[in-house]
Amino acid sequence: MHHYIIMGPQGSGKGTQARRLAADLGIVAISMGEILRGHMANNSPIGQRIRHHMETGQLVTDEIVDQVITDRLRQPDVAKGFVLDGFPRTPGQAEFFLTHHRLDAAILLEVSEETLRKRILGRRLCDGCGKDFNVYFRPPKVEDVCDLCGGKLSARTDDTPEGIRQRLSDYRSKTQPVVDMLRQKGLVLTIPAESHPDEVHKQVLRSIGVE
Numbered sequence: 001m002h003h004y005i006i007m008g009p010q011g012s013g014k015g016t017q018a019r020r021l022a023a024d025l026g027i028v029a030i031s032m033g034e035i036l037r038g039h040m041a042n043n044s045p046i047g048q049r050i051r052h053h054m055e056t057g058q059l060v061t062d063e064i065v066d067q068v069i070t071d072r073l074r075q076p077d078v079a080k081g082f083v084l085d086g087f088p089r090t091p092g093q094a095e096f097f098l099t100h101h102r103l104d105a106a107i108l109l110e111v112s113e114e115t116l117r118k119r120i121l122g123r124r125l126c127d128g129c130g131k132d133f134n135v136y137f138r139p140p141k142v143e144d145v146c147d148l149c150g151g152k153l154s155a156r157t158d159d160t161p162e163g164i165r166q167r168l169s170d171y172r173s174k175t176q177p178v179v180d181m182l183r184q185k186g187l188v189l190t191i192p193a194e195s196h197p198d199e200v201h202k203q204v205l206r207s208i209g210v211e
Protein backbone atom coordinates (compact mmCIF):
# COMPACT_ATOMS: atom_id res chain seq x y z
CA MET A 1 0.00 0.00 0.00
CA HIS A 2 1.42 3.35 -1.05
CA HIS A 3 0.30 6.53 0.70
CA TYR A 4 1.79 9.66 -0.85
CA ILE A 5 1.05 13.37 -0.78
CA ILE A 6 2.25 15.73 -3.51
CA MET A 7 2.93 19.22 -2.16
CA GLY A 8 3.98 22.54 -3.67
CA PRO A 9 2.41 25.89 -4.51
CA GLN A 10 -0.27 26.26 -7.20
CA GLY A 11 1.34 25.82 -10.60
CA SER A 12 4.16 23.59 -9.36
CA GLY A 13 2.74 20.67 -11.35
CA LYS A 14 1.15 18.73 -8.49
CA GLY A 15 -1.81 17.49 -10.54
CA THR A 16 0.33 16.21 -13.40
CA GLN A 17 2.87 14.52 -11.15
CA ALA A 18 0.19 13.02 -8.91
CA ARG A 19 -1.58 11.44 -11.90
CA ARG A 20 1.65 10.08 -13.40
CA LEU A 21 2.93 8.66 -10.13
CA ALA A 22 -0.43 7.05 -9.41
CA ALA A 23 -0.59 5.53 -12.91
CA ASP A 24 2.90 4.01 -12.50
CA LEU A 25 2.07 2.54 -9.10
CA GLY A 26 -1.42 1.35 -10.11
CA ILE A 27 -3.11 3.44 -7.42
CA VAL A 28 -5.52 6.41 -7.48
CA ALA A 29 -4.63 10.09 -7.69
CA ILE A 30 -7.04 12.20 -5.66
CA SER A 31 -7.23 15.94 -6.33
CA MET A 32 -9.02 17.91 -3.64
CA GLY A 33 -9.47 20.88 -6.01
CA GLU A 34 -11.13 18.61 -8.60
CA ILE A 35 -13.53 17.09 -6.07
CA LEU A 36 -14.49 20.56 -4.83
CA ARG A 37 -14.97 21.86 -8.39
CA GLY A 38 -17.23 18.83 -8.98
CA HIS A 39 -19.38 19.87 -6.01
CA MET A 40 -19.67 23.37 -7.46
CA ALA A 41 -20.56 22.08 -10.92
CA ASN A 42 -23.33 19.91 -9.40
CA ASN A 43 -24.42 22.73 -7.10
CA SER A 44 -24.47 20.25 -4.21
CA PRO A 45 -24.99 21.54 -0.64
CA ILE A 46 -21.19 21.51 -0.22
CA GLY A 47 -20.84 23.24 -3.59
CA GLN A 48 -23.08 26.06 -2.40
CA ARG A 49 -21.08 26.51 0.80
CA ILE A 50 -17.70 26.67 -0.93
CA ARG A 51 -18.49 28.68 -4.07
CA HIS A 52 -17.41 32.06 -2.78
CA HIS A 53 -14.12 30.78 -1.35
CA MET A 54 -13.30 28.80 -4.47
CA GLU A 55 -14.04 31.63 -6.88
CA THR A 56 -11.84 34.07 -5.01
CA GLY A 57 -8.95 31.65 -4.53
CA GLN A 58 -9.43 31.38 -0.75
CA LEU A 59 -9.06 28.12 1.14
CA VAL A 60 -12.27 26.27 1.99
CA THR A 61 -12.70 25.54 5.73
CA ASP A 62 -10.86 22.58 7.28
CA GLU A 63 -14.17 21.15 8.44
CA ILE A 64 -15.44 20.79 4.86
CA VAL A 65 -12.25 19.41 3.30
CA ASP A 66 -11.69 16.98 6.20
CA GLN A 67 -15.19 15.61 5.57
CA VAL A 68 -14.61 15.44 1.81
CA ILE A 69 -11.32 13.55 2.19
CA THR A 70 -12.82 11.16 4.76
CA ASP A 71 -15.61 10.26 2.33
CA ARG A 72 -13.20 9.90 -0.59
CA LEU A 73 -10.73 7.67 1.28
CA ARG A 74 -13.58 5.29 2.18
CA GLN A 75 -14.15 4.42 -1.50
CA PRO A 76 -13.05 0.92 -2.57
CA ASP A 77 -10.63 2.20 -5.24
CA VAL A 78 -8.17 3.43 -2.59
CA ALA A 79 -7.55 -0.09 -1.26
CA LYS A 80 -4.11 -0.29 -2.95
CA GLY A 81 -3.11 3.21 -1.93
CA PHE A 82 -3.34 6.82 -3.09
CA VAL A 83 -1.51 9.95 -4.14
CA LEU A 84 -3.13 13.07 -2.69
CA ASP A 85 -2.89 16.37 -4.54
CA GLY A 86 -3.97 19.53 -2.71
CA PHE A 87 -4.57 17.99 0.71
CA PRO A 88 -3.50 18.66 3.45
CA ARG A 89 -2.99 22.39 3.01
CA THR A 90 -3.19 23.63 6.61
CA PRO A 91 -1.70 22.35 9.90
CA GLY A 92 -5.24 21.45 11.05
CA GLN A 93 -5.83 19.30 7.94
CA ALA A 94 -2.39 17.67 8.35
CA GLU A 95 -3.10 16.73 11.96
CA PHE A 96 -6.51 15.37 10.99
CA PHE A 97 -4.96 13.32 8.17
CA LEU A 98 -2.09 11.93 10.25
CA THR A 99 -4.37 10.79 13.05
CA HIS A 100 -6.35 8.66 10.58
CA HIS A 101 -3.82 7.55 7.95
CA ARG A 102 -0.26 6.37 7.59
CA LEU A 103 1.93 8.48 5.27
CA ASP A 104 4.92 7.11 3.34
CA ALA A 105 6.20 10.45 2.07
CA ALA A 106 5.26 13.99 1.09
CA ILE A 107 6.81 14.82 -2.29
CA LEU A 108 7.53 18.56 -2.42
CA LEU A 109 7.79 20.20 -5.86
CA GLU A 110 9.99 23.32 -5.88
CA VAL A 111 9.49 25.99 -8.60
CA SER A 112 10.40 29.72 -8.84
CA GLU A 113 7.60 32.32 -8.47
CA GLU A 114 8.16 33.62 -12.01
CA THR A 115 7.49 30.17 -13.49
CA LEU A 116 4.50 29.67 -11.19
CA ARG A 117 2.83 32.86 -12.43
CA LYS A 118 3.24 31.89 -16.10
CA ARG A 119 2.03 28.37 -15.49
CA ILE A 120 -1.09 29.59 -13.69
CA LEU A 121 -1.98 32.61 -15.84
CA GLY A 122 -1.43 30.58 -19.03
CA ARG A 123 -3.47 27.59 -17.86
CA ARG A 124 -6.58 26.64 -19.91
CA LEU A 125 -8.87 23.66 -19.27
CA CYS A 126 -11.21 21.99 -21.74
CA ASP A 127 -14.87 22.38 -20.71
CA GLY A 128 -15.59 19.06 -22.44
CA CYS A 129 -12.90 16.52 -21.47
CA GLY A 130 -10.87 18.37 -18.82
CA LYS A 131 -7.56 18.22 -20.77
CA ASP A 132 -5.21 21.03 -19.68
CA PHE A 133 -3.21 23.36 -21.93
CA ASN A 134 -0.94 26.33 -21.32
CA VAL A 135 -0.83 29.28 -23.71
CA TYR A 136 2.89 29.84 -22.94
CA PHE A 137 4.20 26.28 -22.72
CA ARG A 138 1.64 23.89 -24.32
CA PRO A 139 -0.71 25.91 -26.54
CA PRO A 140 -3.59 24.19 -28.36
CA LYS A 141 -3.29 24.00 -32.18
CA VAL A 142 -6.29 26.35 -32.52
CA GLU A 143 -6.69 29.14 -29.96
CA ASP A 144 -9.26 28.28 -27.23
CA VAL A 145 -10.18 24.92 -28.83
CA CYS A 146 -9.29 21.51 -27.34
CA ASP A 147 -6.98 19.41 -29.57
CA LEU A 148 -8.59 16.21 -28.30
CA CYS A 149 -12.35 16.75 -28.32
CA GLY A 150 -12.88 20.17 -29.95
CA GLY A 151 -14.35 21.53 -26.69
CA LYS A 152 -13.99 25.14 -25.61
CA LEU A 153 -10.97 26.03 -23.47
CA SER A 154 -11.45 28.29 -20.46
CA ALA A 155 -9.29 29.72 -17.71
CA ARG A 156 -10.28 28.74 -14.17
CA THR A 157 -12.23 31.53 -12.49
CA ASP A 158 -9.61 31.67 -9.70
CA ASP A 159 -6.64 31.90 -12.12
CA THR A 160 -6.54 35.71 -12.00
CA PRO A 161 -3.60 37.86 -10.79
CA GLU A 162 -5.53 38.54 -7.54
CA GLY A 163 -6.47 34.86 -7.13
CA ILE A 164 -2.83 33.88 -7.63
CA ARG A 165 -1.61 36.45 -5.11
CA GLN A 166 -4.13 35.15 -2.58
CA ARG A 167 -3.16 31.52 -3.13
CA LEU A 168 0.60 32.11 -2.98
CA SER A 169 0.13 34.09 0.21
CA ASP A 170 -1.99 31.27 1.72
CA TYR A 171 0.66 28.79 0.65
CA ARG A 172 3.37 30.69 2.52
CA SER A 173 1.34 31.30 5.67
CA LYS A 174 -0.72 28.09 5.92
CA THR A 175 0.84 25.29 3.84
CA GLN A 176 4.53 26.00 4.44
CA PRO A 177 4.03 25.17 8.16
CA VAL A 178 2.65 21.77 7.05
CA VAL A 179 5.81 21.19 4.99
CA ASP A 180 7.93 22.17 8.02
CA MET A 181 5.98 19.83 10.31
CA LEU A 182 6.28 16.88 7.90
CA ARG A 183 9.98 17.65 7.36
CA GLN A 184 10.57 17.37 11.10
CA LYS A 185 9.02 13.92 10.94
CA GLY A 186 11.46 13.01 8.14
CA LEU A 187 8.65 12.61 5.60
CA VAL A 188 9.51 15.27 2.98
CA LEU A 189 11.25 14.46 -0.31
CA THR A 190 12.15 17.67 -2.16
CA ILE A 191 12.20 17.62 -5.98
CA PRO A 192 13.38 20.53 -8.19
CA ALA A 193 10.38 20.90 -10.53
CA GLU A 194 11.30 23.57 -13.13
CA SER A 195 12.22 21.06 -15.82
CA HIS A 196 10.02 19.10 -18.25
CA PRO A 197 7.26 17.02 -16.55
CA ASP A 198 8.93 13.79 -17.83
CA GLU A 199 12.17 14.69 -16.07
CA VAL A 200 10.37 15.72 -12.87
CA HIS A 201 8.43 12.44 -12.97
CA LYS A 202 11.71 10.46 -13.22
CA GLN A 203 13.08 12.30 -10.21
CA VAL A 204 9.89 11.64 -8.24
CA LEU A 205 10.19 7.91 -8.96
CA ARG A 206 13.87 7.93 -8.03
CA SER A 207 13.13 9.74 -4.77
CA ILE A 208 10.77 6.98 -3.63
CA GLY A 209 13.07 4.22 -4.82
CA VAL A 210 11.07 3.15 -7.91
CA GLU A 211 12.92 3.30 -11.26
Ligand code: AMP
Binds near residue numbers: 033088167
Ligand atom coordinates in the same frame (compact mmCIF):
# COMPACT_ATOMS: atom_id res chain seq x y z
P1 AMP B 1 -6.46 23.46 -6.65
O1 AMP B 1 -7.17 22.81 -7.78
O2 AMP B 1 -5.63 22.51 -5.86
O3 AMP B 1 -5.68 24.67 -7.08
O4 AMP B 1 -7.59 24.00 -5.62
C1 AMP B 1 -8.52 24.97 -6.05
C2 AMP B 1 -9.22 25.61 -4.86
O5 AMP B 1 -9.90 24.61 -4.11
C3 AMP B 1 -8.30 26.30 -3.83
O6 AMP B 1 -7.94 27.61 -4.22
C4 AMP B 1 -9.24 26.29 -2.62
O7 AMP B 1 -10.26 27.25 -2.74
C5 AMP B 1 -9.88 24.92 -2.72
N1 AMP B 1 -9.08 23.88 -2.05
C6 AMP B 1 -8.45 22.82 -2.64
N2 AMP B 1 -7.83 22.05 -1.73
C7 AMP B 1 -8.08 22.62 -0.53
C8 AMP B 1 -7.70 22.30 0.81
N3 AMP B 1 -6.94 21.23 1.09
N4 AMP B 1 -8.13 23.12 1.80
C9 AMP B 1 -8.90 24.19 1.54
N5 AMP B 1 -9.29 24.56 0.30
C10 AMP B 1 -8.88 23.79 -0.73
